[in-house]
Amino acid sequence: MRTSRGRDVRGRVERMERTGSGEQEQGEDAVQESEQSQGQGPVAVRDSGSAGSTGGTGGSGGAGGSGGTGGSGGAGGSGGTGGSEGSGAPPRGAGPLASFAYTAADEEKQRGVRRMKLTATGLLLLVAIVYVLATWAKNSGVGGWPGYVAAAAEAGMVGALADWFAVTALFRRPLGLPIPHTAIIPTKKDQLGQSLGSFVGENFLSGDVIRDRIHALGVGRRLGVWLAEPAHADRVTAELATALRGALTVLRDSDVQAVVGEAITRRADAAEVGPGLGKMLEKVVTDGGHRKVVDLVCVRAHDWLVEHGDSVMNAVQGGAPGWTPRFVDKRVGERVYKELLRFVTEMRDMPEHPARGSIDTFLTDFAADLQSDADTRARVERLKSEILGRGEVQDVIASAWSSVRTMILSAAEDERSELRLRARASLMSLGAKLASDGRLQGKVDGWLEDAAVYVVTTYRAEITSLISETVAGWDADQTSKKIEAHIGRDLQFIRINGTVVGALAGLAIYTVSHALGG
Template structure:
């Protein structure tokens, strides 16, 4: 009775009995097994066909039990009509109720997947006809009961993520694994990024930041502190020493320069004497500056630097001139090239460090992870903070994107082919449904026997 409609030319039963190799119900020519909505196709597979063979065997068993009950009913009724008293009535009542139960459950099970006997009975072929509504209801159910911020927070709080994460990270092997994964991700990100794009962004950011910040007051404060601490004395010592050495080595050049600047009408021996005099005085002056820490010229340099430091902080004209100089320097191509090339150097250094298991970067990252794990495993306040961050993030995601998540469920179900969906579901749960038919036959027979026995006893 179950398969009496197998030979129909159309209808859900005919579609459901096609071999898994057919493409019925699917749009032809769509690449990659995608549905009309661009989602992965929900197709009927060879594994589903293997399960369906088990369903067919259970159908045969359930239908055979129905046929057996029907034969028993016929024989018991014949015996009763033939004048046999006693047991035929009980057997006929049980068999009759068993047939009713079996037929009722057959109708209920069949109505889930197709129209029984192909008849257009209302509220049958529920799965093929109500697939979209079921998907929408499933999405709404998941959204209301699983994607609630309160539910997610309570579940995460019960897991104790902070303590678990800390204990996990405190293991050296786990810290090594996380360090390796982070290094791989870092190398991948730096490899994907185009140098020209990053250089442009870095150069623009540095230039904009430098333009926006006034450097004169900061330079003035730094210079004033240097002079107050006497840190510039070494620089002055170095300059004096280098100047003395240069004068010693290039005395002829100095005297030639002095003689070359003399008037043409002066005698040459006078020019030589003047040049020699100037050179000796200049050498003496530089030597004294080099050897005498209290030389007046050194004091003059200190006063000049203090005055310049004060002007950098308070003099409007000096500050404006420094800002113009800064802008001119930043605008020079050489400076922009240096800023842009800095990224390439930093990128290469980071990639090299991330690739080396024993680099300072990876060793420090591993040590930081181990330290974080140890603290998380024991520090209740830190655990509470981490768990709060996780709960806030999860709550934000489910609250903000709950509609998109539930629409993924409903849209995916809508994209499935109705026939394939019905056949696939039947293949996976059909055996259990056939047990319902068997149970209905047995329970119906027992109920009929009890009812007949009670009625016969009361009638007697």
């Protein structure tokens, strides 16, 4: 009958695996019944390391190993013949986050946990054997000392079992019993995540903590010392050049040209240029800077008249009435040419020529009109708008960006370019000043403190919710197994210490009781 029942149960398990139906708990119960029907029986202490070696019910957080028939896979799914790995397959619809999956590294740590479980369980068995032998010796009348040993061993067993229960209750229900406040991590995972987020927000993301920490670090001084090193300055310069090249590569020329053109046009439209031009012209006239331009114009005009005298006379004759005699037109042309040449020559050679004074007066008045005359300023604005609206001007702006982009890329790629050399020198100079100037260090630390405080106070809720929501997204069984793999080995020392401390306490209590006549 036992064999028939085992076949029936195994058949149910196989059907559940094929159809994908059934809950995880039902699969585990079926496997446990199958083990019982084969005479193996369930593992008595699920937290012990033997669960991993026999492939029993998966209570150790990894029921892989050599595995018994149908050993449970631990986190979910059935183990099949020979027992599956400790990670198992997660239940349907409860897939853990990929970044928090149970990995091979975790399995390696879990092996260390299982070894420590065997050690702690072995110590429990040792004190149990000592208790049996000491009790037998005491009842056999060997002497008084077996009583002390039996008391110590008895208390050691109590301490070992109590600490086994406490450690096991963190990750699962001891012996599978539905005892309240057990399996704390799987059942209270979300609450623990919320508590962790609140704890981090209250104790780490407060303005005072951030300010004190940054002030204690002395970021400004450290940054200065670091930047003052030529190798570090070269590294920062290279990183900045790489970032600059990347940014210029990503940006489309057409987009940048449109933005730059629009920005220049908007800026020029928003700013009235008349008063500025007037002030500039007034200063030029006051300083006499325009006289060199007048001198140059006079020299060029004189030279042109000398070389093109016939052209001037022909132009005058061509504009004469048709009824005048040709010799009269010729004499008039010669006269006009001579007067023009004399006038230009006198302007060239006479700094105090009346025409030069007239030019000074005109420019002075024009500078004043540009600053105060509404009509003049309006005409200048209209002229400005017409110039900016011309396609040739926009083409110049576009070509200017292309030239600037090419120049920047070339300078960024060349380690010996003026741009990179100046950037390196500036960084080293800044570093040297930061390293020695306490006032500047205070400013930098203050800026960093203000920025960090702003970030943590503005986004504290988002940061804490990131913690709680991330923990909530973890699979409960995977989380329990992963945490146990990381801290379970140390927790087994609690069991060992509980055994030792319990034995010492029991020995002390028995000694005091015996001394008092108990």
